[in-house]
Amino acid sequence: MSLDLSNDPHRRYNPLTGEWIQVSPHRAKRPWQGKQEETPGEQKPKYDRECYLCPGNDRAGDARNPDYDSTFVFTNDFSALKPETPSESLNTSDLLIAQGEKGICRVICFSPRHDLTLPEMALPQIREVVDLWVEEYTQLGSREYINYVQIFENKGEIMGCSNPHPHGQIWAQQTIPDQPAKELKQQTQYYEEHGQTLLGDYLDLELERGTRVIVENDHFVVVVPYWAFWPFETLLISRRPFARFTDMSREEKEALADITKQLTVRYDNLFEVSFPYSAGFHPAPTDGNGYPQWHFHQHYYPPLLRSATIKKFRVGYEMLGTPQRDMTPEASAALLQEVSPVHYNER
Amino acid sequence: MSLDLSNDPHRRYNPLTGEWIQVSPHRAKRPWQGKQEETPGEQKPKYDRECYLCPGNDRAGDARNPDYDSTFVFTNDFSALKPETPSESLNTSDLLIAQGEKGICRVICFSPRHDLTLPEMALPQIREVVDLWVEEYTQLGSREYINYVQIFENKGEIMGCSNPHPHGQIWAQQTIPDQPAKELKQQTQYYEEHGQTLLGDYLDLELERGTRVIVENDHFVVVVPYWAFWPFETLLISRRPFARFTDMSREEKEALADITKQLTVRYDNLFEVSFPYSAGFHPAPTDGNGYPQWHFHQHYYPPLLRSATIKKFRVGYEMLGTPQRDMTPEASAALLQEVSPVHYNER
Ligand SMILES: O=P(O)(O)O[C@H]1O[C@H](CO)[C@@H](O)[C@H](O)[C@H]1O
Ligand SMILES: O=P(O)(O)O[C@H]1O[C@H](CO)[C@@H](O)[C@H](O)[C@H]1O
Numbered sequence: 253m254s255l256d257l258s259n260d261p262h263r264r265y266n267p268l269t270g271e272w273i274q275v276s277p278h279r280a281k282r283p284w285q286g287k288q289e290e291t292p293g294e295q296k297p298k299y300d301r302e303c304y305l306c307p308g309n310d311r312a313g314d315a316r317n318p319d320y321d322s323t324f325v326f327t328n329d330f331s332a333l334k335p336e337t338p339s340e341s342l343n344t345s346d347l348l349i350a351q352g353e354k355g356i357c358r359v360i361c362f363s364p365r366h367d368l369t370l371p372e373m374a375l376p377q378i379r380e381v382v383d384l385w386v387e388e389y390t391q392l393g394s395r396e397y398i399n400y401v402q403i404f405e406n407k408g409e410i411m412g413c414s415n416p417h418p419h420g421q422i423w424a425q426q427t428i429p430d431q432p433a434k435e436l437k438q439q440t441q442y443y444e445e446h447g448q449t450l451l452g453d454y455l456d457l458e459l460e461r462g463t464r465v466i467v468e469n470d471h472f473v474v475v476v477p478y479w480a481f482w483p484f485e486t487l488l489i490s491r492r493p494f495a496r497f498t499d500m501s502r503e504e505k506e507a508l509a510d511i512t513k514q515l516t517v518r519y520d521n522l523f524e525v526s527f528p529y530s531a532g533f534h535p536a537p538t539d540g541n542g543y544p545q546w547h548f549h550q551h552y553y554p555p556l557l558r559s560a561t562i563k564k565f566r567v568g569y570e571m572l573g574t575p576q577r578d579m580t581p582e583a584s585a586a587l588l589q590e591v592s593p594v595h596y597n598e599r
Numbered sequence: 600m601s602l603d604l605s606n607d608p609h610r611r612y613n614p615l616t617g618e619w620i621q622v623s624p625h626r627a628k629r630p631w632q633g634k635q636e637e638t639p640g641e642q643k644p645k646y647d648r649e650c651y652l653c654p655g656n657d658r659a660g661d662a663r664n665p666d667y668d669s670t671f672v673f674t675n676d677f678s679a680l681k682p683e684t685p686s687e688s689l690n691t692s693d694l695l696i697a698q699g700e701k702g703i704c705r706v707i708c709f710s711p712r713h714d715l716t717l718p719e720m721a722l723p724q725i726r727e728v729v730d731l732w733v734e735e736y737t738q739l740g741s742r743e744y745i746n747y748v749q750i751f752e753n754k755g756e757i758m759g760c761s762n763p764h765p766h767g768q769i770w771a772q773q774t775i776p777d778q779p780a781k782e783l784k785q786q787t788q789y790y791e792e793h794g795q796t797l798l799g800d801y802l803d804l805e806l807e808r809g810t811r812v813i814v815e816n817d818h819f820v821v822v823v824p825y826w827a828f829w830p831f832e833t834l835l836i837s838r839r840p841f842a843r844f845t846d847m848s849r850e851e852k853e854a855l856a857d858i859t860k861q862l863t864v865r866y867d868n869l870f871e872v873s874f875p876y877s878a879g880f881h882p883a884p885t886d887g888n889g890y891p892q893w894h895f896h897q898h899y900y901p902p903l904l905r906s907a908t909i910k911k912f913r914v915g916y917e918m919l920g921t922p923q924r925d926m927t928p929e930a931s932a933a934l935l936q937e938v939s940p941v942h943y944n945e946r
Contacts, residue, residue, distance in 0.1 A: 286761030412912025414633030429920030565759025
């Protein structure tokens with residue numbers, strides 16, 4: 253009897269982190285009597301006077317937003333990291349270990365419009381967001397004590413987002429965070445063995461097969477990775493193996509705006525709802541080292557499972573054992589491939 | 600200027616997994632305008648004819664529960680793992696790697712009463728649950744193809760639990776899951792260097808200090824670990840460094856029932872609500888090897904942050920960077936130490 257990945261329980265290896273996920277395809281059909289999420293409410297206004305991200309409004313303390321008409325970035329009023337923290341290390345018997353951590357947290361408003369999200373924005377507007385990502389990565393990364401710049405977006409209440417105004421965050425800091433540190437280790441090892449980037453070789457395999465490819469253009473490809481944990485998790489990979497936002501050509505910046513729109517439109521169309529996710533870029537560290545082994549990419553981690561109201565819970569076994577999924581990545585990819593490339597609000 | 604762990608952003612090292620968490624104590628005070636959880640509904644009935652876990656009721660397919668009057672265990676009708684899966688490995692270029700995985704999934708009903716949870720059960724009843732954990736670990740672990748037995752409980756809708764009848768689960772399988780595999784590596788390295796178990800030495804430090812100790816008895820101690828990620832995460836550690844459920848004495852089994860009640864009562868009292876969590880044991884693997892380095896322990900991962908309706912979101916930065924917490928583990932421990940040891944329903 254041979255293993256059937258579309259039906260038999262199995263493990264898959266994530267070469268980017270060196271960890272495994274567990275797949276239980278046959279379980280996709282089990283009934284669900286548990287928690288149902290609320291769907292996002294009615295139409296939002298273009299401007300909300302209560303919103304602390306809208307142009308001209310007051311923020312925490314004495315801060316007030318300018319009357320911005322494109323993107324707008326500011327230092328988080330409740331930053332998790334601060335520049336002036338002492339870099340001291342504490343260690344008791346190698347068991348109680350702590351280190352001061354310096355950093356800067358920023359908030360990026362994608363648009364002055366309170367009611368838009370990335371898939372609903374026009375390409376030139378998304379292009380401005382790309383420019384801001386590049387600029388912030390460059391500026392923050394050039395500071396002596398910033399060695400990693402984590403750019404991300406929490407979209408939707410279900411992803412802990414406390415304000416519906418379209419925005420992302422940046423946490424830039426002294427040490428390389430846990431996930432990029434794992435990816436660095438794995439990418440370095442692969443590069444030393446093969447003389448190619450791990451994601452470059454992986455992308456070739458995916459393009460050959462096509463089954464897990466969702467959208468692509470001249471410079472980027474988005475796949476449901478072979479080792480996806482979240483039901484509709486995707487991975488955006490640059491065709492050219494570059495490492496940093498600062499390595500991007502003008503064409504690549506345009507292509508990044510384009511592929512962002514293509515992907516998020518498909519996400520929204522899947523359940524015809526503003527699709528929640530956490531997404532974030534993994535460029536190379538900004539510690540001044542060269543990183544030929546690092547391949548620029550972005551992760552999308554959306555929580556929804558079967559509908560706009562049923563999500564995947566990362567609990568019990570997932571916390572204590574191994575991340576587990578019910579549907580195969582191939583089945584998810586097929587659904588994302590099927591949906592219309594035109595946003596349901598524009599049809 | 601020296602580092603103040605109760606105020607300055609810092610990282611802490613988790614020696615059990617080899618990973619870091621980030622602590623931002625000053626952020627505990629930020630306002631929250633985001634998602635509010637629902638609190639569990641009104642009083643539940645002692646018996647619910649619609650519940651597929653209540654005694655005498657029908658389950659999926661043709662299965663029907665016996666009229667049990669203590670605990671009851673059965674094979675999950677929607678098992679994520681199955682005994683008959685072929686153990687084949689697939690590997691394309693070290694990038695697409697999958698392995699068939701054998702296993703068994705079981706469901707444990709803690710009580711015939713639909714309306715009780717562990718903290719509301721009497722000690723002799725909890726003692727019966729302990730006996731069942733021991734028995735299942737022994738039985739499942741003795742099968743040739745079962746090398747790890749993961750016993751856990753998802754409590755509360757917010758933790759993906761789809762049935763309020765008090766129950767836990769067991770996923771027993773061929774390979775050692777991700778989390779215990781990390782713990783094995785770290786415990787082995789520590790034991791080789793120090794000739795003592797990592798958690799034994801850690802427990803000594805915690806008992807000396809006392810600040811993070813929540814409850815204890817002759818055989819077990821519960822602490823908020825120095826490296827806790829979840830706001831009220833705790834770690835139950837055996838005083839004696841044994842590795843397996845099968846190593847426990849009668850006194851230790853009784854003490855495990857006692858400490859389970861002590862801890863879960865305090866959890867419920869914290870916000871005067873049936874406190875949601877995922878909890879699970881990490882005993883040694885059941886692959887037949889000796890594990891002198893393995894120290895028996897249990898993790899409690901509760902999601903609530905500030906009240907019965909505001910939870911911690913593990914999103915964006917946590918998924919892409921490093922797990923991050925706002926309150927210090929010491930501040931959480933102080934709150935858990937303060938609450939009454941008597942359940943709010945019994946006062
Ligand atoms: O097995 P259940 O209770 O149906 O499902 C629950 O527990 C499982 C094991 O932790 C998780 O994989 C599921 O996401 C969760 O909803
Ligand atoms: O910074 P915010 O939007 O207030 O908070 C949100 O994003 C953070 C970064 O991912 C998380 O740590 C918080 O749990 C989440 O609620």
